[in-house]
Amino acid sequence: MMNLCKKQFDVFRATVFATYKEWAAYRSHMAVSVLVGPVFFIVQVFIWSAIYSTRDTVTGLTLTQMLTYYGIVNVINYLTYDSSDVDLQWHIRTGGFITFMLRPISYFYYAICQKIGHRLLALWVEFVPVYILFLFVFKINLVPANLFWTLISVFLSFILVFLTNFCIGITGFWLTKTEGLRRAFQVLRDVCAGSLLPLTLFPEFIQKILFYMPFQFIAYVPIRVFMGSYELAGISMSIPKIVALQAVYVVVMFLVYKLLWHFGTKRFTGVGA
């Protein structure tokens, strides 16, 4: 058991380090976020300031809360971003996936280690500079209401984003080229997750549908946990309860991944397309 743990840790360390080093060569690409994030935010500041000039609240949120929402979306996204779907589909399409089947480690484990390495780099190249900018230049309150629950919720979101993207990547076993499907999913996910706008802006009946979908746990829930209160479709929940529900969805998504992976790998021929 100890040997197995040590072996897994060695794989973890080597993959994380290699990915970090590999992407560090392209750190200037990542640093684009330091320009793009704040510019997007400035536009939001103007839009929402204009909208709020005639009223105090929109769907129960004040201007400060709205801007805080967008500020948190921005920084959390740097921590949870994932591209495992692109990588997996690329390996399947080119036939390169066969080399992973020959390796003594699972592709899933390898992919999540890669994500950790990638996000570790993003932590100081994207997250920290943008966080400081938002905090000190835009004066956005980016201090979590409860650090403990926020960390757990962001961590669960990190896993959930990976799992959902990985499942989309698995569709590559059935479909030859899945760029379209991947983009479709990304749009659906970003809109339904609250990454692009607060879900409370949607009409009541859509909010009810969104409440039962897993997407809100990707962005909306961590943001609301960060802000210290949760409410959607008229349903209010305590922070520990909504985080527990988020954990349940992570488990469900893990089972979905297992099922898809089981059937998907059986279809793999190694020929590519």
Add this chain to the structure above:
Amino acid sequence: MIDAVKLHLQGIKSALAVRMAYRADFFISILIMLVVEAFVPLVTYLVYKNGASLPGWNMYEALLVQGVFLLSKGISFPFFFGMVWNTIYRVQEGTFDLLLIKPRSVLQMIIVTGFDSEDLGKLLGGIVLFSVSLAHVPFPSLDLWLKFAVLFFVSLVVMFGFGLILSGLGIVWIGNYRVYEIFTSISNFGMYPANIFSKAVVTFITAVIPVAMLGYIPASQLLGRPAEGTLIAVISSIIFLIVSLLFWKAMFRRYNSAGG
């Protein structure tokens, strides 16, 4: 000129033939492009449906600004903005060199071989949004249509300028597709009525980097209430194009054929 158009048509034909190998994915991608671009109008729609508004603009007027922007993007992205990804891809792969030995200008070849069929979804979305918004505002007179046509053409000039700058960056900033995000973030300013921005920002988006020309200025003209500083924006758009061209040429001279 006719020869250049023929070459461009051949490029479109070839790109479509290649893309048709994955037909289902192609049509899904077009649809997705349309849906992706519908996001900003969706936010505008939701804001107005929640009883809020952009001061001085009703929902369809605000959507018209976004419709014009999308129309401009819908024409430029498939037909010439592909020069951006094409440059980045070719420089990274090392196939940019192949264009240097062709008996045509490199810039022309980059545009011709960069036709992006999926982006036709943007054009489709632009036509729909523009038509729907226009149907809900007083129909413009012929005079307004003519002025709009001129300004819309200038908006394509600005798009071309952006294409040149991003393509130029793609020559020296190897493999960085995130330059698109730089464009998206800056061009966001052109999707909303300028009166929501501060004076300094308005000056910047009309006289320095004329992104207001991408949506707000042509749409205002069509609505019969010309934007302040329209003439300055037209002049700065032409200057922007010249500077962009010089920038592209400067970057092109720095190409070292090393790949990435």
